[in-house]
Amino acid sequence: MTFVPSGYYNPDKPMEGRITDIGPRHYAEFLPPIIKKNKGKWLWHEIIEPGILMHKAESGDEVYTVRCGSPRLLSTETIKEICEIADEYCGGYVRFTTRNNVEFMVDSLDKARKLKEDLNSRKHPGGSYKFPVGGTGAGITNIVHTQGWVHCHTPATDASGTVKVVMDELFEDFQKMRLPAQLRISMACCLNMCGAVHCSDIAILGYHRKPPIIDHEWLDNLCEIPLAVAACPTGAIRPTKTKITTESGEEKEVKTVAIKQERCMFCGNCYTMCPCLPLADKEGDGIVIMAGGKLSNCITPPKFSKVIVAFIPNETPRWPQLAQTMRKLVDTYAKHARKYERFGDWAERIGWERFFELCELEFSHHLIDDFRDPAYYTWRHTTQFKF
Amino acid sequence: MTFVPSGYYNPDKPMEGRITDIGPRHYAEFLPPIIKKNKGKWLWHEIIEPGILMHKAESGDEVYTVRCGSPRLLSTETIKEICEIADEYCGGYVRFTTRNNVEFMVDSLDKARKLKEDLNSRKHPGGSYKFPVGGTGAGITNIVHTQGWVHCHTPATDASGTVKVVMDELFEDFQKMRLPAQLRISMACCLNMCGAVHCSDIAILGYHRKPPIIDHEWLDNLCEIPLAVAACPTGAIRPTKTKITTESGEEKEVKTVAIKQERCMFCGNCYTMCPCLPLADKEGDGIVIMAGGKLSNCITPPKFSKVIVAFIPNETPRWPQLAQTMRKLVDTYAKHARKYERFGDWAERIGWERFFELCELEFSHHLIDDFRDPAYYTWRHTTQFKF
Amino acid sequence: MPKHETPLLDQLESGPWPSFVSEIKRQSEFRHKNAEAMEKAGKPYQIPVDVCDDLLGVLEMSYNDGTTHWKHGGIVGVFGYGGGVIGRYCDQPEKFPGVAHFHTIRVNQPAGKYYTTEYLRKLCDLWDFRGSGLTNMHGSTGDIVFLGTRTEQLEEIFGTLTHEFEQDLGGSGSNLRTPACCLGESRCEWACYDTQELCYQLTMEYQDELHRPAFPYKFKFKFDGCPMGCVASIARSDMSFIGTWRDDIKIDQEAVAAYIGGELKPNAGAHEDDTPFDIQKEVIDLCPSQCMSLEDGKLVINNKECVRCMHCIRVMPRALRIGDDRGLSIFCGAKAPILDGAQMGSLLVPFIKAEPPYDEIKEIIENIWDWWMEEGKNRERLGELMKRQGLQKLLEVTGIKPVPQHVQEPRHNPYIFWKEEEVPGGWQRDINEYRKLHPR
Amino acid sequence: MPKHETPLLDQLESGPWPSFVSEIKRQSEFRHKNAEAMEKAGKPYQIPVDVCDDLLGVLEMSYNDGTTHWKHGGIVGVFGYGGGVIGRYCDQPEKFPGVAHFHTIRVNQPAGKYYTTEYLRKLCDLWDFRGSGLTNMHGSTGDIVFLGTRTEQLEEIFGTLTHEFEQDLGGSGSNLRTPACCLGESRCEWACYDTQELCYQLTMEYQDELHRPAFPYKFKFKFDGCPMGCVASIARSDMSFIGTWRDDIKIDQEAVAAYIGGELKPNAGAHEDDTPFDIQKEVIDLCPSQCMSLEDGKLVINNKECVRCMHCIRVMPRALRIGDDRGLSIFCGAKAPILDGAQMGSLLVPFIKAEPPYDEIKEIIENIWDWWMEEGKNRERLGELMKRQGLQKLLEVTGIKPVPQHVQEPRHNPYIFWKEEEVPGGWQRDINEYRKLHPR
Numbered sequence A, B: 001m002t003f004v005p006s007g008y009y010n011p012d013k014p015m016e017g018r019i020t021d022i023g024p025r026h027y028a029e030f031l032p033p034i035i036k037k038n039k040g041k042w043l044w045h046e047i048i049e050p051g052i053l054m055h056k057a058e059s060g061d062e063v064y065t066v067r068c069g070s071p072r073l074l075s076t077e078t079i080k081e082i083c084e085i086a087d088e089y090c091g092g093y094v095r096f097t098t099r100n101n102v103e104f105m106v107d108s109l110d111k112a113r114k115l116k117e118d119l120n121s122r123k124h125p126g127g128s129y130k131f132p133v134g135g136t137g138a139g140i141t142n143i144v145h146t147q148g149w150v151h152c153h154t155p156a157t158d159a160s161g162t163v164k165v166v167m168d169e170l171f172e173d174f175q176k177m178r179l180p181a182q183l184r185i186s187m188a189c190c191l192n193m194c195g196a197v198h199c200s201d202i203a204i205l206g207y208h209r210k211p212p213i214i215d216h217e218w219l220d221n222l223c224e225i226p227l228a229v230a231a232c233p234t235g236a237i238r239p240t241k242t243k244i245t246t247e248s249g250e251e252k253e254v255k256t257v258a259i260k261q262e263r264c265m266f267c268g269n270c271y272t273m274c275p276c277l278p279l280a281d282k283e284g285d286g287i288v289i290m291a292g293g294k295l296s297n298c299i300t301p302p303k304f305s306k307v308i309v310a311f312i313p314n315e316t317p318r319w320p321q322l323a324q325t326m327r328k329l330v331d332t333y334a335k336h337a338r339k340y341e342r343f344g345d346w347a348e349r350i351g352w353e354r355f356f357e358l359c360e361l362e363f364s365h366h367l368i369d370d371f372r373d374p375a376y377y378t379w380r381h382t383t384q385f386k387f
Numbered sequence C, D: 001m002p003k004h005e006t007p008l009l010d011q012l013e014s015g016p017w018p019s020f021v022s023e024i025k026r027q028s029e030f031r032h033k034n035a036e037a038m039e040k041a042g043k044p045y046q047i048p049v050d051v052c053d054d055l056l057g058v059l060e061m062s063y064n065d066g067t068t069h070w071k072h073g074g075i076v077g078v079f080g081y082g083g084g085v086i087g088r089y090c091d092q093p094e095k096f097p098g099v100a101h102f103h104t105i106r107v108n109q110p111a112g113k114y115y116t117t118e119y120l121r122k123l124c125d126l127w128d129f130r131g132s133g134l135t136n137m138h139g140s141t142g143d144i145v146f147l148g149t150r151t152e153q154l155e156e157i158f159g160t161l162t163h164e165f166e167q168d169l170g171g172s173g174s175n176l177r178t179p180a181c182c183l184g185e186s187r188c189e190w191a192c193y194d195t196q197e198l199c200y201q202l203t204m205e206y207q208d209e210l211h212r213p214a215f216p217y218k219f220k221f222k223f224d225g226c227p228m229g230c231v232a233s234i235a236r237s238d239m240s241f242i243g244t245w246r247d248d249i250k251i252d253q254e255a256v257a258a259y260i261g262g263e264l265k266p267n268a269g270a271h272e273d274d275t276p277f278d279i280q281k282e283v284i285d286l287c288p289s290q291c292m293s294l295e296d297g298k299l300v301i302n303n304k305e306c307v308r309c310m311h312c313i314r315v316m317p318r319a320l321r322i323g324d325d326r327g328l329s330i331f332c333g334a335k336a337p338i339l340d341g342a343q344m345g346s347l348l349v350p351f352i353k354a355e356p357p358y359d360e361i362k363e364i365i366e367n368i369w370d371w372w373m374e375e376g377k378n379r380e381r382l383g384e385l386m387k388r389q390g391l392q393k394l395l396e397v398t399g400i401k402p403v404p405q406h407v408q409e410p411r412h413n414p415y416i417f418w419k420e421e422e423v424p425g426g427w428q429r430d431i432n433e434y435r436k437l438h439p440r
């Protein structure tokens, strides 16, 4: 590998010719002409069929949007393929949605249908679709997710893999609109929750279950002990000293930390602050399922997802228990909820006791809130419950 | 006053002949025969007219209950008058309700009506009723209340007096059943809330607004400093030493406490623990009005009352602002709520923003929760609000 | 001529509502009139004749200066008991010697608060003789409250109560407090269990706890016969026993028709208005679980989905009746706001039969007390301990299996505290093993 | 022959959903094929050709041992910026040298995420050349995420981006993070303001805050054009700007009739089912403020009571339209659960006009930042500071008058913290004065 300088950076004079603080490109440069023309003057829209939206403008213009799925982790090769398609059908414009779908916009239904066919026909050598059309209306759209084992240092599960198996399982509902309302699934590989897992209809969350191992020998070298101590939300960590035998056999006393394990809730916040406190563990780590959250203010206010399955192990590569549970949840919801009723609104209407029964989920002490004062507000304070 | 011993107590031999732990009398000794006979076998009831209930038993028996108000603070003279009435009409039985009303039971409507007339005819020399009949159904019943200036050491207002003026103001509704649902008012003279003020349709609460005065000279003698410190829920109190000039002019250093005044929420808990930390103050003390609580599980679960008026001064003896506010609340509720809708259910249906508007109450920062973590849950987390 | 001028209080004699000022004055008059007779009968008033006058005096002073004139109680009581008396002293004893001591005695009321006049008169006579003659019928907890006597009378009153009236004191201090109940089966068709009997039996069983402080703080039992909550147990008792049923609401379709037809008044006539009854609007639409419907003029209830809110029953009491498989639910931890904020009771036992000798119920109570006495801090109510250690812990110490009924909703934070034994391989791991796979 | 066997990952190539494994393999193949051409063009791959193979290798290892093999980042970045790059190193660099360094670059996406293919191709070429050729389109915050490069490439990439593409980096660290918006007016009839423009303008205004960490912790802006919340701002941004309107919903009664008559499909056809439309059941009964009715076949909305949930609008988009007096509401403090539990945004500004140059909005932002930078602890999000100091404080520092709209319900604890200046006579009292009225 020969290093090829860009010519814009001289390490000795880093400020020379430097351009900073110019921000992103102005979006208007990228708007398709029909969009630019009718911006702010849209009248109404229609979902012609799964994956095809039509927006009608005051001008009479119609724009047809064909939406397709994406694994979000895209190679530049695939992006270039997207560009080819956009050039062919859309005059060289394309957009991505807030849930990582790809949207191609054309000006007639005809073109849209052709495009849809084309997109649906493209497959990877391994067999999966490249650009499955769908994700609109009362169905399941793309799963918002995070890095997992592909890039992050704190995950308790993989992101891309779990998303793949769940979307494979629920694929039909990506291309259909048979559900009572839209169903939004999110995935985050650790408690940091880089996504809206805390407010999704169904959420897949990576979770550790073992307190950090303490790397006494290195801790004082690699970490700021006070920061590690301060990081713990439950106050489980305190500074201490301990005698160790180093790898090289030397006996010595080192400054380190002690952890009250029974106080640990496995959040990994200490590990974020200090690499000498790793949590990850094959048997300890796995998945929590949450459900019943939402973001829109439509009919009911936004609400948080609730923990409904305390633990599913990391059964790589296809997490069969996870996939089955998701299937069960979606089908039960599809069968029992009312039209326009979001997942959480349904659970609340029938009562969580009935929800657990219908979904055949086990209830255990793990699902009872015991985190700080607000926990109390989730307990049952009324005789209104179902047997 | 000559001391007349009962003969049951000898201070030198306190255990001699002592009877303890016998509990209350068994209730069955006190049940009117018709009640005893039909106990557990009642079929249904009817409110014949305000203040008269009829209960029908499987046996066919009917018992008519005439309910009347009481100031709760009863002289034995009045109790004896109650006994006379009970002897005359009810075979020598009477009961009290959980809200301090008096109930006379008879076996025919005729007797009940006569009794009602009799009760309503009895008045105190000062002009007030002794035994106003009412307090049933969709109206206002007796105000549950506490001691106030009559007996307690921590009140921020009087209990009996505020109840009197409010019941005078709302008296018609004690004898009517024109409201959308029952309306329960409670009164407590300090934050200890010796009653169900925290869950009442409308609640009157005594509240201090000045932090304790510290009686440095005496504190260490009369109080346990650590207990006073521990008593403070906001951690506003710490032990300290201070130099004082005693009443006798002596200079000395004493152990005492210091209070971070801006942290004080005037709960008086420290005063309960330590008489050298009095809070009471003519201008500081007054009344908070809370509303929207309930206890029954009927239609909606029980709920807490909310603070709707931050402060009303102690305008003795007749608290005109208090009385007017109560009148406004009741009338607005009567006008706007739906049948069967409790006060809080109404406020929630229309939204608190509309509630403040309709009741012409001022909203101020005092009404926003800022007490610990759960406060967050009362803020507005949705675009669903009314302008 | 009254002993003290009370121009402010006098204004509280007017207006329709029974005046407490008139009550005090009535007693004052009576005492002055009766003093001589008492003397003659060998029963001279044991506390000052003008106790009521001085009470009015000190109260008038409060009405003037806007503050109370009662001081902290100090420790007064009867021998061997740690509760039942609230000590009270006036901070102006020179001005108002009649109320210099003004202690309260809590007398354990009979369950349901029924009385014979014979018994009430006895109480009155005793209290006239040895106290102020002023009472609260009743205190907020439920006791008969004797308002105002002097220290030296306490034992005499207690002796008379126990020896002559077979009557004990109620609770105060860090004790079990006087249990209280709604009138229940005695006169209510909705009672799902015998509140009075359970209240009485538990009061008797726990006399020791009621009289001798062994707890971290106060502890209250209250007994509601059904979800209406007429004794407010769910908000005011550390353990709240609320009647309920598990089977179907009983329907008398003829009576339903009579309501619909306007022959019967809805809600037992609790509303004055005479708008015609609309069963859809007034009942079916208001059912919180939306489990009712009218089919061919017949009322249908999907009882499995019913949350027993009793709205339909109260609106049509002659048509609908509670089920037959009755028992109660137990809620724990209710309390007033001091110190950590108010709490409603939290569901512990969804359903339990309530039949003598109530052994199962007692076992639950005792398990809870064991835990609270072990773990509760000084002045920490059960509810606060529950908040601090979690509902899980309460379930654990009572051996009750967690069910969805225990929560209004599952936790929305995922901060699950796993236990070591629940996690395969346990928690003790070796950093060197870990570093083999994950070099620094 | 692949560099590493990946039997587990290979199983993720089957099934219909686009396979990320296939994506990585695709790029791997391309790189190997293209390497020579790049070399020839004088643009030899600047990071190992087998970066994708090694990524698959390390990932397969994770699939085997159930743990990640990425280490903490350390501090890498471009000169003068404190954000935009996430450092990442592999804990098995010997086995997988291609990903020994595997840093991420966050590129600030254009508002609304529209692109020309010309621009996208440029990005691809740069990233092929100087990075792994793998991306996330897009990251959860909204950035274009370049996944995996080596430290020495960072400045080169940055230089190319700024000089050739007029494109800056996004945020990371204790900075303002890359703002993001829904597509808004560009293609949505419900947008109440121009989300893209506000997003762009604030991004530009606060470039310094975006690139240079001066905050206690991260800070996010998100812009939703209406209460539907298509960019999830209310759950994911310290300041969330949500479009709304104050006047009446516009009704086209003919279109209403067409919906009722079945000529138009409800909810714009978002449901496959073809049960006939029932306006009462599907719209009027579901209106959360119960402010709609049908009168003589005409739809009537009591707009004063409407809470703008938009349900009726979304069910009948051709009949109902948002009002004309448009603006936005501002919510503060949303965040993920770490550390104190998740928060939704809390309403700060019920309504504000959203018109360039947005000065009023900027003033609010800056007042908030001043407060947070003054009072916020290290790693304390705005929401946590709000919890700690109270919503009152936020209102105070922004000079906004408290209104009932700020709360879902008023406080239920009466623990009001009065201020000294609010209480007549103040707080400084003299114990001796007090004792005159209240002797010890």
Ligand code: SRM
Residues within 6 Å of the ligand: A045, A047, A053, A096, A097, A098, A099, A100, A101, A135, A136, A137, A138, A141, A142, A144, A181, A182, A184, A196, A199, A200, A201, A293, A294, A295, A296, A297, A298, A340, A342, D112, D181, D182, D183, D184, D187, D188, D189, D190, D228, D229, D230, D231, D232, D267, D270, D314
């Ligand atoms: C394209 C996109 C905005 C963007 O800037 O990229 C978008 C576009 C539209 N949304 Fe959305 N929403 C988009 C993410 C969201 C999100 C955010 C999310 O999921 O993370 C939400 C909040 C989800 C939630 O509540 O949990 C969202 C909640 C809605 C709703 C409310 C639905 C509800 O039942 O609560 C509507 C109204 C409806 O669908 O009836 C809506 C309606 C729409 C409409 C119909 C608006 C319009 O008139 O054009 C657009 C097409 C809908 C469709 O896909 O069927 N959009 N929409 C996003 C597409 C994501 C995707 O690829 O699937």
Ligand code: SRM
Residues within 6 Å of the ligand: B145, B146, B147, B151, B152, B153, B154, B192, B193, B194, B195, B196, B272, C086, C088, C104, C106, C136, C138, C139, C140, C141, C142, C143, C144, C145, C170, C171, C178, C218, C220, C235, C236, C237, C334, C335, C336, C337, C338, C339, C381
């Ligand atoms: C007499 C009575 C009020 C009344 O006028 O009826 C009363 C009076 C006092 N209560 Fe109470 N409480 C009375 C029922 C209640 C209730 C209601 C109930 O029991 O159903 C409550 C709310 C429920 C609860 O227990 O939470 C109640 C909650 C308190 C509290 C706050 C306890 C807490 O944990 O939140 C205190 C403060 C304390 O214990 O220091 C308190 C303290 C007091 C003290 C002892 C004052 C003190 O700080 O030492 C009062 C003595 C007043 C006096 O001089 O007579 N009182 N107290 C009630 C007892 C009469 C009876 O036995 O029937």
Ligand code: SRM
Residues within 6 Å of the ligand: B045, B047, B053, B096, B097, B098, B099, B100, B101, B135, B136, B137, B138, B141, B142, B144, B181, B182, B184, B196, B199, B200, B201, B293, B294, B295, B296, B297, B298, B340, B342, C112, C181, C182, C183, C184, C187, C188, C189, C190, C228, C229, C230, C231, C232, C267, C270, C314
């Ligand atoms: C006598 C008493 C029980 C006792 O043991 O003393 C009682 C008796 C009855 N209650 Fe009650 N309730 C009594 C206090 C309560 C309380 C407690 C309280 O107010 O502190 C409540 C809870 C209040 C709350 O929710 O805030 C209470 C909530 C109810 C309800 C539910 C009403 C609702 O709309 O939520 C009903 C049903 C109804 O009235 O329709 C009810 C119904 C009844 C019935 C009809 C029961 C029956 O079939 O006999 C009784 C006559 C009602 C009436 O007065 O109109 N009772 N009732 C109490 C009378 C108090 C008084 O003097 O006014």
Ligand code: SRM
Residues within 6 Å of the ligand: A145, A146, A147, A151, A152, A153, A154, A192, A193, A194, A195, A196, A272, D086, D088, D104, D106, D136, D138, D139, D140, D141, D142, D143, D144, D145, D170, D178, D218, D220, D235, D236, D237, D334, D335, D336, D337, D338, D339, D381
């Ligand atoms: C890349 C991205 C996930 C993704 O795959 O898309 C991401 C990745 C990381 N996030 Fe995040 N966060 C990403 C969006 C989010 C979001 C979503 C959002 O911004 O809308 C959230 C939730 C919203 C919020 O801010 O609360 C989020 C909440 C966190 C948190 C918890 C912060 C909190 O206050 O609760 C952390 C922990 C931390 O800051 O130490 C975190 C930390 C991290 C770190 C830097 C790991 C760490 O502890 O240092 C991750 C680096 C992963 C890696 O190696 O690439 N990330 N992070 C997202 C940024 C891409 C982009 O710029 O577009």
Ligand code: SF4
Residues within 6 Å of the ligand: A146, A147, A148, A152, A153, A154, A155, A156, A188, A189, A190, A191, A192, A193, A194
């Ligand atoms: S959720 Fe956790 S593990 Fe996943 S990308 Fe974010 S910080 Fe990393």
Ligand code: SF4
Residues within 6 Å of the ligand: A211, A212, A231, A232, A233, A234, A235, A236, A237, A259, A263, A264, A265, A266, A267, A268, A269, A270, A271, A279
């Ligand atoms: S994982 Fe979280 S709870 Fe456990 S010790 Fe670390 S910071 Fe504390």
Ligand code: SF4
Residues within 6 Å of the ligand: B146, B147, B148, B152, B153, B154, B155, B156, B188, B189, B190, B191, B192, B193, B194
């Ligand atoms: S509420 Fe307060 S002041 Fe009133 S009786 Fe109870 S403890 Fe005393």
Ligand code: SF4
Residues within 6 Å of the ligand: B211, B212, B231, B232, B233, B234, B235, B236, B237, B259, B263, B264, B265, B266, B267, B268, B269, B270, B271, B279
């Ligand atoms: S009144 Fe309450 S908050 Fe104030 S110092 Fe005393 S205990 Fe603390």
Ligand code: SF4
Residues within 6 Å of the ligand: C182, C183, C184, C185, C188, C189, C190, C191, C192, C224, C225, C226, C227, C228, C229, C230, C231
């Ligand atoms: S709680 Fe139920 S059983 Fe008891 S009196 Fe009230 S309605 Fe009757």
Ligand code: SF4
Residues within 6 Å of the ligand: C286, C287, C288, C289, C290, C291, C292, C301, C305, C306, C307, C308, C309, C310, C311, C312, C313
């Ligand atoms: S008791 Fe309540 S929940 Fe049950 S059917 Fe009647 S109204 Fe519905």
Ligand code: SF4
Residues within 6 Å of the ligand: D182, D183, D184, D185, D188, D189, D190, D191, D192, D224, D225, D226, D227, D228, D229, D230, D231
């Ligand atoms: S948030 Fe509103 S304006 Fe923005 S895309 Fe969604 S529906 Fe349209």
Ligand code: SF4
Residues within 6 Å of the ligand: D286, D287, D288, D289, D290, D291, D292, D301, D305, D306, D307, D308, D309, D310, D311, D312, D313
């Ligand atoms: S926008 Fe929502 S609240 Fe307003 S009228 Fe329509 S459905 Fe009702």
